[in-house]
Amino acid sequence: MPRCGIVGLPLCGKSTVFNVITRAGAEVKPYASGKTEPNRALVSVPDARFDRLVEIFEPRKATPATVEFVDLAGLSRDASKGAGLGNSFLSFASESDALLHVVRVFANPDVPHPEDTVDPLRDWRIVEMELIYRDLSVIENRLYRLSSKKKNTPEESAEVELLRKLQDHLIEESPLREYPLTDEQKKPLAGFAFLTLKPELVVLNLDEGQDVAPQAEPLEAELREKGLSSVRLFGSLEMDLAQLDIREQAEFMKDLAIEELGRDRLIHEAYRLLGLISFFTSGKDEVRAWTLRRGDSATNAAGVIHSDLARGFIRAQVVTYEDFINAGATLAACRDKGVLRLEGKDYLIKDGDMIEIRFNV
Numbered sequence: 001m002p003r004c005g006i007v008g009l010p011l012c013g014k015s016t017v018f019n020v021i022t023r024a025g026a027e028v029k030p031y032a033s034g035k036t037e038p039n040r041a042l043v044s045v046p047d048a049r050f051d052r053l054v055e056i057f058e059p060r061k062a063t064p065a066t067v068e069f070v071d072l073a074g075l076s077r078d079a080s081k082g083a084g085l086g087n088s089f090l091s092f093a094s095e096s097d098a099l100l101h102v103v104r105v106f107a108n109p110d111v112p113h114p115e116d117t118v119d120p121l122r123d124w125r126i127v128e129m130e131l132i133y134r135d136l137s138v139i140e141n142r143l144y145r146l147s148s149k150k151k152n153t154p155e156e157s158a159e160v161e162l163l164r165k166l167q168d169h170l171i172e173e174s175p176l177r178e179y180p181l182t183d184e185q186k187k188p189l190a191g192f193a194f195l196t197l198k199p200e201l202v203v204l205n206l207d208e209g210q211d212v213a214p215q216a217e218p219l220e221a222e223l224r225e226k227g228l229s230s231v232r233l234f235g236s237l238e239m240d241l242a243q244l245d246i247r248e249q250a251e252f253m254k255d256l257a258i259e260e261l262g263r264d265r266l267i268h269e270a271y272r273l274l275g276l277i278s279f280f281t282s283g284k285d286e287v288r289a290w291t292l293r294r295g296d297s298a299t300n301a302a303g304v305i306h307s308d309l310a311r312g313f314i315r316a317q318v319v320t321y322e323d324f325i326n327a328g329a330t331l332a333a334c335r336d337k338g339v340l341r342l343e344g345k346d347y348l349i350k351d352g353d354m355i356e357i358r359f360n361v
Contacts, residue, residue, distance in 0.1 A: 001042075002274045002291065003068040005096030009123050010074030010114050012104035013205040015039070016235040018071035020263050021270075023242045038092055039071040045271055045278065046264045049321045049352060050289045053280060056329050057287050065278045065289040067271060070096060075127050077115075093131075094193035098273045099200045100266075101127060105216050106207040106235070121219040124202065128175065131195040136170045138192055139163050159188060170196070178226070199273045202230040203266065208237040231269055233262040277351035280321065281305065292349055299345040302357045312361035315342045321352040 008014045022041035044064040054062045072092050093099065103120045104113065115123065146152055146160055162185060169179045175196030181189070189197070202223055204216050216232070223230050238261065241249055253261070278289045279301055290304050298318075303310035319331070323339035334340040349355070 001066070001068050002098075002276060003070060003096050004098050004100050004270050004274070005038075005070045005072050005093050006100045006102060007072055007075055007093060007127060008102035009077075009104065009127060011111050012074070012102045012123065013106065013235045014074065014102045015071055016239050017100070017102050017203055017205060017233065017266075018069060020233065020235060020238040020242055021069050021267060038073065040068060042066045042068050043267060045267055045289070047278060047289060050278070050280065050287070052325070053282050053287045053321075053354075057282050057284060059282075059284055059287045061286040061288075063286060063288040065271075065276075065291045067267070067274070067276075067291075069100075069270075074114075075130055077126055077130070093195055096198065098270065099195070099198050100203055100270060101200055102203045102205055103216075103219065105204050105213050108207075118215060120204065120216050121222060124219055124222075128196075129173065132170050132173060132175060135176060135192075135194045135196050136167065138194065139167045139170070142192070143167070155188075162189075199275070200228055201266075201269055201273050202228060204230055204232045205235045206232055208234050229269060229273070231262065231266050233266060238262050277349065279349050279351075279353045279355055281356065282354055294351075296349055297345060298343055298347040298349060298355070298357075301349050301355060302359065305357065308361050309357045309359045312359035313345050314358045314360055315344065316347060317341075317356040317358065318343050318347070319354050320350065321354055324354055 006014050006018055018039055018041070022043050044066055047064065050062075050064055070092065075093075101124065103124050104118060105120050107118050115126070143160065143163055146156055149156075152160065166176060166179060169176065176194050177197055177199070202219070204213070204219075206213055206216075213232070220230055241252060241261065242263065244252060252258075275294050276291050277294050279292055281288050281290065290301065292301055292304060298316040299310050299313050301316070302313050317340065319327075319334045319340045323337075324331075324334055327333045327337045327339055331340060
């Protein structure tokens with residue numbers, strides 16, 4: 001299950017963002033003394049294509065794509081040295097596939113800022129440095145263990161050489177995502193769960209009515225320079241909206257001239273950040289959106305559905321969602337118009353493909 005960890009300084013609005021995304025109603029307040037277990041929730045990925053297929057097929061069961069979001073405790077300054085929840089936080093963060101880094105832009109005198117003032121760029125840098133320090137600690141521990149051996153294998157010697165290069169890079173206060181790693185170099189690093197190697201999306205948590213937030217502009221400029229994406233979110237307002245039913249929500253959004261919920265945009269960005277796409281299987285029994293890594297093949301897609309389908313894979317019958325709708329929303333019409341095709345095991349699945357696997361075991 002793909003997992004996004006929500007990180008940030010204490011009182012930046014992480015639990016608010018978690019509630020906006022998940023509609024889970026997590027308690028919004030500082031973590032209770034001694035509490036380290038994070039809030040978790042599986043979230044359906046909003047997809048108008050999936051909704052339309054459910055309308056067309058009227059299945060007995062409808063299963064959307066899902067992502068797990070984890071609301072981690074606030075990361076204090078010097079957490080890498082054990083401050084705050086320290087190692088407990090960093091352990092949970094390492095289990096995530098991507099990070100949503102919430103940065104406080106809102107000003108609220110009832111919620112004192114742990115650094116006394118609102119400064120999004122400073123706050124983002126504080127958390128980034130703690131993640132860098134954690135990765136440095138992991139490398140130092142591994143190098144120490146390898147240096148304690150009488151003799152390293154050729155693979156271990158190559159690992160030492162690479163880790164020292166990464167160590168130098170981190171010492172320059174640069175995250176590992178900025179180091180030019182090859183695919184071959186990334187494979188042996190997977191077990192280290194480096195935090196600064198994980199994809200990151202920055203969520204700017206604003207006050208209602210903060211249409212333009214000058215405080216956020218220096219941070220946004222630095223994020224663009226580093227190739228990181230950001231999303232602006234009116235956290236408190238959207239959390240209130242999430243508690244309304246669909247009709248009341250639509251009326252409220254109309255009154256406030258809100259065209260799109262930040263929640264949906266944020267989930268879509270998180271899905272993209274994870275490198276995921278959706279493909280569909282459809283019928284009267286079930287319409288289902290399946291999650292796949294971008295660049296995966298038809299065989300991978302078959303394996304996601306069931307291991308037997310991958311083992312006995314023959315062909316995949318494929319039509320894009322757009323072609324299916326344009327052809328008249330029936331497979332027979334797609335066949336008549338020549339947009340329904342057969343693909344082999346090496347076909348790369350595209351986002352929105354509707355597929356049926358032909359197999360024999």
